[in-house]
Amino acid sequence: MDFIKSNFLNTTTQITVNSNTGTVSNLFNRDIYYQYFSDGLNNDLTNSSITITFAATTSVSRIAIMDTNARQFNLFYNGLTANSFALSGAHTTASQFTTNDQEFLYLKFSTLAVSSITLDILTTQTANQEKRVGLFVASDLYLTLTHIPDASGFKPRRDPKQIVHKLSDGGMRIHNVRKKWSHDISLDNLSQSLTTSLETIFDLQDPFMFCPFGTSTSWDKVLYEAVWEGDFDFYEYSDNATVSGFSGAIRLRETPV
Amino acid sequence: MPVTINTLIQSPKSEVFRRVLIKRRDAVTGLYESSWTDITTDVKSFGKITKQIDAARRNKLTFGTMKIVVNNENGLYSPHTSESSRWYGFLNQQRTLFRIESGYFSRTKNDYGVWRNRQFQGDALWDVSEWDADDATWDSQSTVFIGILSGDIPLSDNNQVSFNIKPMTSIFEEFPARNLTGWTSTGMTASQFLTMVRDQTSGGSYIFRPFFGDTTTNFDISTTAQNYANLNTSTAQGVFDTNVWAITEKLCEAENFVSYIASDGTFKFVSRDLTSSVAFAFHGAGSFNSLYGHSIKSISNYGPKITKYYSRVEVKYINADTTTSYSVTQGSYSISPASNAWVLGQRTLKVENLFIPNTATADAIAGTIFTDVSSLKNEVEITTSFIPHLDILNKCTITYDPSEFLTESLWDSNDWAADTTTSSANDLIWNNAIGDAFVLSGLEFKFLSIEIDLDNFQSKFIAREA
Numbered sequence: 061m062d063f064i065k066s067n068f069l070n071t072t073t074q075i076t077v078n079s080n081t082g083t084v085s086n087l088f089n090r091d092i093y094y095q096y097f098s099d100g101l102n103n104d105l106t107n108s109s110i111t112i113t114f115a116a117t118t119s120v121s122r123i124a125i126m127d128t129n130a131r132q133f134n135l136f137y138n139g140l141t142a143n144s145f146a147l148s149g150a151h152t153t154a155s156q157f158t159t160n161d162q163e164f165l166y167l168k169f170s171t172l173a174v175s176s177i178t179l180d181i182l183t184t185q186t187a188n189q190e191k192r193v194g195l196f197v198a199s200d201l202y203l204t205l206t207h208i209p210d211a212s213g214f215k216p217r218r219d220p221k222q223i224v225h226k227l228s229d230g231g232m233r234i235h236n237v238r239k240k241w242s243h244d245i246s247l248d249n250l251s252q253s254l255t256t257s258l259e260t261i262f263d264l265q266d267p268f269m270f271c272p273f274g275t276s277t278s279w280d281k282v283l284y285e286a287v288w289e290g291d292f293d294f295y296e297y298s299d300n301a302t303v304s305g306f307s308g309a310i311r312l313r314e315t316p317v
Numbered sequence: 318m319p320v321t322i323n324t325l326i327q328s329p330k331s332e333v334f335r336r337v338l339i340k341r342r343d344a345v346t347g348l349y350e351s352s353w354t355d356i357t358t359d360v361k362s363f364g365k366i367t368k369q370i371d372a373a374r375r376n377k378l379t380f381g382t383m384k385i386v387v388n389n390e391n392g393l394y395s396p397h398t399s400e401s402s403r404w405y406g407f408l409n410q411q412r413t414l415f416r417i418e419s420g421y422f423s424r425t426k427n428d429y430g431v432w433r434n435r436q437f438q439g440d441a442l443w444d445v446s447e448w449d450a451d452d453a454t455w456d457s458q459s460t461v462f463i464g465i466l467s468g469d470i471p472l473s474d475n476n477q478v479s480f481n482i483k484p485m486t487s488i489f490e491e492f493p494a495r496n497l498t499g500w501t502s503t504g505m506t507a508s509q510f511l512t513m514v515r516d517q518t519s520g521g522s523y524i525f526r527p528f529f530g531d532t533t534t535n536f537d538i539s540t541t542a543q544n545y546a547n548l549n550t551s552t553a554q555g556v557f558d559t560n561v562w563a564i565t566e567k568l569c570e571a572e573n574f575v576s577y578i579a580s581d582g583t584f585k586f587v588s589r590d591l592t593s594s595v596a597f598a599f600h601g602a603g604s605f606n607s608l609y610g611h612s613i614k615s616i617s618n619y620g621p622k623i624t625k626y627y628s629r630v631e632v633k634y635i636n637a638d639t640t641t642s643y644s645v646t647q648g649s650y651s652i653s654p655a656s657n658a659w660v661l662g663q664r665t666l667k668v669e670n671l672f673i674p675n676t677a678t679a680d681a682i683a684g685t686i687f688t689d690v691s692s693l694k695n696e697v698e699i700t701t702s703f704i705p706h707l708d709i710l711n712k713c714t715i716t717y718d719p720s721e722f723l724t725e726s727l728w729d730s731n732d733w734a735a736d737t738t739t740s741s742a743n744d745l746i747w748n749n750a751i752g753d754a755f756v757l758s759g760l761e762f763k764f765l766s767i768e769i770d771l772d773n774f775q776s777k778f779i780a781r782e783a
Contacts, residue, residue, distance in 0.1 A: 192429060228615060
């Protein structure tokens with residue numbers, strides 16, 4: 061379970077593309093219904109190139125690519141194709157995918173200081189289509205929660221902001237405004253060092269991103285910018301001995317887009 | 318099946334949107350920014366948009382003040398003197414332009430897996446050829462209200478700020494007519510007057526145009542021919558002691574026009590052309606319709622409105638207090654069931670408008686008003702799910718039958734008590750029992766009031782029998 065920094069990609073001036081600049085803001089728009097897509101590159105012989113350039117050298121250890129139709133693509137840094145990321149837990153160790161079949165990828169690698177990241181999409185899942193990316197996240201790790209809660213202590217929800225009308229014949233009509241993620245996570249027997257790390261997350265003024273089970277294959281697509289709601293109660297002991305560690309709950313709520 | 322506003326309204330589950338955007342004024346030039354800033358994510362309460370038309374004087378449209386509450390945790394909405402404020406470097410918060418957009422979303426995926434987001438407030442506002450293009454989203458038009466920030470903006474320790482957003486008509490209401498320049502000594506027509514208002518300047522800069530996109534395109538002023546002699550100087554009677562909007566309303570009445578700010582922010586001075594076709598059909602319990610669906614949540618009020626019935630209309634159009642200064646239209650008074658004045662009483666509606674140019678026009682106005690008010694008409698107040706696209710000048714129908722049962726009459730349909738096979742008034746014939754509730758069977762109504770509650774995505778209409 062990763063607590064990571066807010067997306068380092070947050071303005072259009074960071075982005076250089078070779079097609080359809082009008083939709084580049086959708087690369088960091090967390091509303092998944094707005095995507096970056098190429099215009100006129102619906103040919104597998106033509107690359108779609110997206111480069112994100114940071115104002116200063118930036119430490120990066122997580123990249124998420126969401127809602128993409130890329131099959132063969134290369135991900136590299138500092139403008140050199142050879143600078144691929146050494147991925148851990150992915151079906152390829154270098155970030156050069158030849159037969160990707162995933163629409164959502166969460167890529168992990170050791171922290172690298174980079175000045176730019178480039179995504180070159182060469183082919184698409186169905187041949188000769190426009191290339192698309194719904195959301196691109198470049199981030200760095202705050203904390204990996206290695207202490208996995210039991211099922212009863214892990215409550216993920218997708219809460220819709222919803223208006224329910226009861227009509228005159230008793231029937232219901234629903235207007236959905238937005239759906240937001242929330243997670244309530246109860247943990248027991250945490251070490252002192254882990255509670256201290258969690259308190260660092262709790263104390264953050266800025267939002268962070270939460271990804272419970274990020275992976276490059278069969279990812280559940282859950283990654284959202286969150287705030288920690290309520291109190292920090294990890295000062296409670298789990299049992300009648302200090303060695304039992306600490307218990308508490310994390311209440312994460314998705315932020316507005 | 319093509320997606321329309323009606324298919325989305327009747328959909329059991331649909332996506333809706335609401336946005337709040339602002340335009341501030343430059344601290345140096347005093348002019349509005351060229352682009353809008355979206356502040357939706359800071360809004361805690363969106364409030365209600367209301368517009369209504371006077372039941373008797375159908376040239377008089379009024380718009381309510383909207384109240385928006387925003388989160389001020391980080392001081393973004395503090396006064397312009399605060400460095401954290403969105404207004405820092407701009408003029409005072411007062412008179413900031415607010416634009417409210419709202420409607421329905423329709424989303425479809427194309428062959429490439431790209432979502433096309435189509436937003437609906439009204440079909441007519443859509444450029445279909447534009448949204449169909451891959452790199453396009455939609456036309457900018459989904460605006461339901463444009464207004465200006467006005468009134469006190471107190472800060473408090475609850476870290477939220479309330480903004481009162483007045484309708485754009487308020488900029489004309491607060492401007493004294495005597496301060497206008499450009500009068501002609503022989504008077505002017507209504508359209509000339511409004512063109513003069515549109516082109517009004519101060520120090521070489523336009524006074525009213527900046528509120529309307531700084532272009533004459535956003536002023537829809539239909540040409541009129543009648544000359545009004547007293548629109549000749551700033552000290553003329555009916556001018557010196559009133560404001561620009563009050564004169565505009567009087568001219569509307571004299572011309573049978575309406576003047577209002579359309580939901581897209583366009584200034585309108587146009588003929589009062591009530592649409593004859595039905596813009597929307599409301600259906601509720603006991604009714605089924607595949608085009609409009611079931612939209613009524615409740616009918617809180619229905620019945621004849623005696624307070625809006627008048628047996629006599631008296632229009633005063635000359636200042637002198639003599640009989641020739643009045644045009645009167647009234648129904649006959651007789652001791653008879655056919656005389657409304659006898660059955661319902663005598664009530665006089667008094668109208669004073671010194672811009673009415675002659676007897677014929679006064680008679681016509683009195684006659685038109687009399688037609689509207691001289692019979693006892695039903696009014697209905699309905700609450701519906703979200704219906705954002707209707708206008709105050711539209712016509713609608715309502716079909717509603719809340720009774721649970723429709724039993725057969727116990728009486729023999731062969732008129733057992735009749736002495737002949739042909740029924741007469743004295744025969745004992747009962748209607749089928751339909752309970753004690755009212756039944757509306759596609760009855761036509763005209764809107765008097767429309768309220769859109771953007772917090773609850775709910776609409777409320779008050780309509781008068783057409």
